[in-house]
Amino acid sequence: MHVRRILEETITRRPVHLTLIDPPKQTAKRAEEIAAAADGLGTDGFLVGGSTGVEQANLTETVSAIKEVSNKPVIFFPGQSKVFSMSFDAVLFLTLLNSRNVDFLIRTQAQSALILKKLDVEILPTGYLVIEPGMSVGEMGESDLIERDNFWTASGYAVAAEMLGVKYIYLECGSGSPVTVPPDMVRAIKKVVDVPVIVGGGIRTAAVARQLILAGADIIITGTVVERHEYKQRLSEIIKAVTE
Numbered sequence: 001m002h003v004r005r006i007l008e009e010t011i012t013r014r015p016v017h018l019t020l021i022d023p024p025k026q027t028a029k030r031a032e033e034i035a036a037a038a039d040g041l042g043t044d045g046f047l048v049g050g051s052t053g054v055e056q057a058n059l060t061e062t063v064s065a066i067k068e069v070s071n072k073p074v075i076f077f078p079g080q081s082k083v084f085s086m087s088f089d090a091v092l093f094l095t096l097l098n099s100r101n102v103d104f105l106i107r108t109q110a111q112s113a114l115i116l117k118k119l120d121v122e123i124l125p126t127g128y129l130v131i132e133p134g135m136s137v138g139e140m141g142e143s144d145l146i147e148r149d150n151f152w153t154a155s156g157y158a159v160a161a162e163m164l165g166v167k168y169i170y171l172e173c174g175s176g177s178p179v180t181v182p183p184d185m186v187r188a189i190k191k192v193v194d195v196p197v198i199v200g201g202g203i204r205t206a207a208v209a210r211q212l213i214l215a216g217a218d219i220i221i222t223g224t225v226v227e228r229h230e231y232k233q234r235l236s237e238i239i240k241a242v243t244e
């Protein structure tokens with residue numbers, strides 16, 4: 001599977017929706033149910049990972065559970081733990097652009113790069129930028145959070161990352177955030193970069209997803225929505241708003 005080709009071919013036609021599944025947040029059985037439902041509702045693929053509590057066992061079980069019920073791309077979303085599964089189709093290889101800690105900028109990546117290269121796993125080079133409020137990823141990633149109205153600084157980071165060669169810019173305001181990345185910030189960044197822009201954090205309604213798409217987001221990530229007991233209707237509306 002060539003994930004970058006799949007994503008980019010889809011983006012030429014319409015925006016992409018990816019479902020984030022955080023392994024410690026549910027059992028593998030429940031992850032399988034969520035993946036089957038999301039696949040049926042038209043999500044384009046899965047991100048698996050999270051900032052805390054990801055262990056080898058829950059990661060491997062979650063990836064296998066998703067693979068049982070979906071043929072869509074399953075992409076690793078790395079957090080702090082040093083675990084991995086060979087069943088991933090690709091790795092979102094992130095540099096946390098606005099971190100104060102060199103570990104999140106490049107040092108951790110340097111520690112895993114040779115292994116990933118040897119494993120011949122597909123790499124999706126991504127500049128990850130954390131916007132206020134940032135939630136736990138902002139805190140754990142020791143980010144100098146971008147203020148919500150500071151489009152100039154956000155655009156500067158995005159263009160610098162593009163100049164360094166990343167293939168995606170990921171604007172994140174944190175899982176479970178009460179607000180999303182401001183659509184006008186997405187619009188400002190889309191004006192200055194050519195690579196696809198991924199947006200995540202706090203997207204819980206179709207209307208909000210639609211605003212981000214209209215602002216130019218190429219890929220929308222939702223996570224928390226599927227952690228609720230009754231999520232199918234909501235997820236279906238969001239996926240429709242993104243992909244139709």
Ligand code: 1GP
Pocket residue numbers: 020172174175176177199200201202203221222223224225
């Ligand atoms: C992925 O952090 C997001 O970028 C997921 O955010 O859990 O708020 O959807 P939610």
